[in-house]
Amino acid sequence: MPELPEMETYRTLLGTLIGGQKITDVVIQREKSINVPVDQFTKQISNQTIKTISRRAKYLIFQLGDGSYLLLHLMLGGWMFFGKEEDKPDRTIQVRLSFGDQHLFFIGLRLGYLHLLSSDMVNKELEDMGPEPLDPQFSIDAFQQLMEKRKGTLKTTLINQDALAGIGGGYSDEILWHAELRPDKKVNDLDGQQLTRLYHSIQFILQRGIKQGGYMENPLYKGDGKTGGYQFYVHAREGDECSRCHARIVMEKISSRKAYFCPNCQH
Incomplete structure (x- = not known):
């Protein structure tokens, strides 16, 4: 999607x-x-x-x-x-x-x-959608206040459009890999340093996705060299090597949603 x-x-x-x-x-x-x-x-x-x-x-x-x-x-x-x-x-x-x-x-x-x-x-x-993660007004303080109200897993929270707008199954996996956090970890178990890392990973991965034209395989127009340049780190790469630690990427179901992650360096 x-x-x-x-x-x-x-x-x-x-x-x-x-x-x-x-x-x-x-x-x-x-x-x-x-x-x-x-x-x-x-x-x-x-x-x-x-x-x-x-x-x-x-x-x-x-x-x-x-x-x-x-x-x-x-x-x-x-x-x-x-x-x-x-x-x-x-x-x-x-x-x-x-x-x-x-x-x-x-x-x-x-x-x-x-x-x-x-x-x-x-x-x-x-009207019921959460804030835009890349909005200049969405500061680290605003993010921490938002997360204080959440109790679910990181995976389900990131894809919840009432919490944050625009993140789905693919980029939630990428964000958690970049932040070195497991998708099944509870939001309210994060310390301040982990929350800060997660915030910056959201910014980094989404901006990288935009810069590289997203992951859509189909070009928007003939000769389109922009669309589809993003390559996933972990999403949909079960069994491949993690590019950071070379362990095997795994897939697990979390609340009926597929989550791809590295069990070695996401902890």
Whole structure:
């Protein structure tokens, strides 16, 4: 599932590709991917300009010229491609937004969605989410105060969107590896030094993920050299050597979620 670095990569690239551009055509091939009748969706967003593209957690928010919004959540398996019809991937397209002869294809939206919402509806949808980990206002003190209220394991806390916004299964494993902390350790068992280390690991891994274009394998457009440059340290690498201590990476289930870690140097 795309996480904060992947969605931030999409945000910056799409801002260049379609920011300020007018939607000239809309094709909906899966009605469940949107939240209003197809005719209403098509009529309302056709000929609208993409004013801004912002991100909140794992969501992208497209502000349209009339003040309405498109809220995108790719969920598991969702991705996008921008280009001409002849360049599109040989995959089922659920939604297509056209900008002249260039199109933004939404692919794999079996669980994901593109919802047409008002400003108030967007705020309502996102109001219960935790703070953005890379927000300049999210200081070490704010992080420590947030963690004081938590009692679960590190793995489940990091992926809890009510606690912190935008971190999922992949980067939670990476963060805990970098911080040298086990995913099954309880948050309230951390001392001040460990909390500080965890905070800085969150910052480091997420910023590294953004800088390297996230881990998504599929390019956003033909010739895209940015997307997908991030290589995992431990996530989905069960049985491989840890790059730090050369022990074998293991996978364990924690509250039904897979956690990949090094049992030797994460303690």
